[in-house]
Amino acid sequence: MEEGKREIADMISADYGTLTLAVNTAYMLPDILNRFREIRPQVQFHVEQLGTHEMEIRVKKGEVDFCLSSPPILGSELVCDVVFQEQIYVTVPATHRLAGRSRIRLSELKEERFVSLKKGYGIRDLMDRYCEQAGFVPSNAYEGDEPATLGPLVLTGLGIAFIPESALQAGSRANVACLQIEDPVCTREIGLTRHQSRYFTSAAKEFRQVIIEHFRNMAQTEI
Numbered sequence: 001m002e003e004g005k006r007e008i009a010d011m012i013s014a015d016y017g018t019l020t021l022a023v024n025t026a027y028m029l030p031d032i033l034n035r036f037r038e039i040r041p042q043v044q045f046h047v048e049q050l051g052t053h054e055m056e057i058r059v060k061k062g063e064v065d066f067c068l069s070s071p072p073i074l075g076s077e078l079v080c081d082v083v084f085q086e087q088i089y090v091t092v093p094a095t096h097r098l099a100g101r102s103r104i105r106l107s108e109l110k111e112e113r114f115v116s117l118k119k120g121y122g123i124r125d126l127m128d129r130y131c132e133q134a135g136f137v138p139s140n141a142y143e144g145d146e147p148a149t150l151g152p153l154v155l156t157g158l159g160i161a162f163i164p165e166s167a168l169q170a171g172s173r174a175n176v177a178c179l180q181i182e183d184p185v186c187t188r189e190i191g192l193t194r195h196q197s198r199y200f201t202s203a204a205k206e207f208r209q210v211i212i213e214h215f216r217n218m219a220q221t222e223i
Contacts (some may be wrong), residue, residue: 018044020064022055051120070122072191080193084215086165088186099177110136115159
């Protein structure tokens with residue numbers, strides 16, 4: 001019945017309504033939302049930043065229209081577009097012993113202290129697995145739930161951080177060095193996921209297309 005109501009509301013007033021999003025890549029949203037508002041200025045958004053497990057629960061319950069996440073959320077009840085793949089770098093203060101390097105093997109970081117997100121966030125869990133494969137468990141000086149805090153904490157010398165390439169492009173890189181990890185090459189995927197039974201409104205279809213085009217443009221930009 002709820003999906004029927006959504007379909008009727010979409011037919012009556014396709015230019016209005018609200019899209020609900022769950023994300024763990026919030027720093028990407030401003031450009032995406034600004035572009036979409038040029039097309040559908042009346043559509044409203046409700047956005048929550050969540051850990052990966054909570055996002056999976058919410059989308060499987062049909063409580064959100066989309067999850068924009070890394071790693072992509074997959075499942076038999078879900079439809080997922082993998083919209084982007086990017087490398088993960090390590091950032092260190094400009095005064096760090098490794099700041100003069102452009103590339104590094106992951107195993108060389110085993111004695112370092114890190115500033116990191118808490119377990120349950122995509123990039124934290126992903127890099128924990130990469131580090132385990134390289135033979136060590138990262139020693140964290142800080143664990144938080146706000147990605148924007150990591151860059152300033154690196155500058156204080158509290159620890160170094162794993163940062164995806166797109167975050168490096170979006171933020172300031174003054175007084176830090178960004179090193180490419182070459183052994184192994186560390187990458188992540190970003191996915192746009194929805195429940196297959198949730199009614200796909202015309203606004204949702206256009207929003208999906210805006211996201212796909214956004215990441216297609218990003219893929220053409222090198223660090």
